[in-house]
Amino acid sequence: MLGTLLTYESPKGLVGGRIVEAEAYMGTPDSAAHAFGGKRTASNEPLYGPPGTVYIYSIHGRYLLDVAAQAKDEPQGILIRAIQPTIGYEIMLENRKKPGANLTNGPGKLMEALGISDKKMNFEIIGDGKLKIDLNNRLIPRRIKASNRIGVENQGDWATKPLRFYVAGNPYVSMIKRSEANIDNFGWH
Template structure:
């Protein structure tokens, strides 16, 4: 068992969030393996970031996984939905990357049964992908990606033609950092949340 994954602390959190685009996220679920290519992420920059869970050094039982070693699983709930985050710096530096959307690749039939949705709506948002994966609790918190049932495969990766940036979603009322361009997504991928039909690349899904 490893105690951390050095990839996540190899660069600044915003760079890690961009590097994660195209990597394969998998979950060995009770119903079978499910997975998809990461197409959208958001970086949260810790104590200085007014939109981050650890803003001003906030440290609670619920956000403690963020303070864990690099590669720690951090699952949290908001508005009744579960979201998936990974600690992206050394222990006690509470910065993380939220995985906002994936393009389904493995176990799509399982995901369809879990969510009762089809098409791009299956996994085009952070709560949607967790529902499609069948994750509805925080039991995997504090595990390291790759040590348990969740993994981000750094060596199984698609290459985006272009990476777009924007402000993060749903944090507009959370201070000065709300407008910073810390959301990253594969340009044209139809599984990106909120993408307009005219912006979709339906030939290559935004991959090289």
């Protein structure tokens, strides 16, 4: 998904940007996943949908966007952690009021910037509704880095697995050091 274009047809207008950071959650064996151990509830049911099913959930009052990535009933998903805004920047800035990289450099921040503050799109297939990921319109990262996922430190053995992927040097990646940011090409070819 890195480099693909995520867009949302918000009530204020089209907003979106390039996906620069994502985390994989590997389903029932993954101690950090919402479906760990086969857990299946009304809340995480979208994860059990067909590939491309939208799964929006909230943590600490913030909404996050996950997309089911495997066959129906195989609850693996990709959390979209950050985007580099390219469409509707002024709308996103109005929604979040944090300019620069801080606008969309985290999963809750990007949802706030997009203007998504509920779970109404759960169960939709990405691309069929207002949320789209254009797999054919992609920028190629110069380098992709992998690390442990963020915010799951206390979730057992899987917490340290390198399942977070990001565009090296992109300033919109969450928790990137300023010295690692490449403002000349943002990490793209």
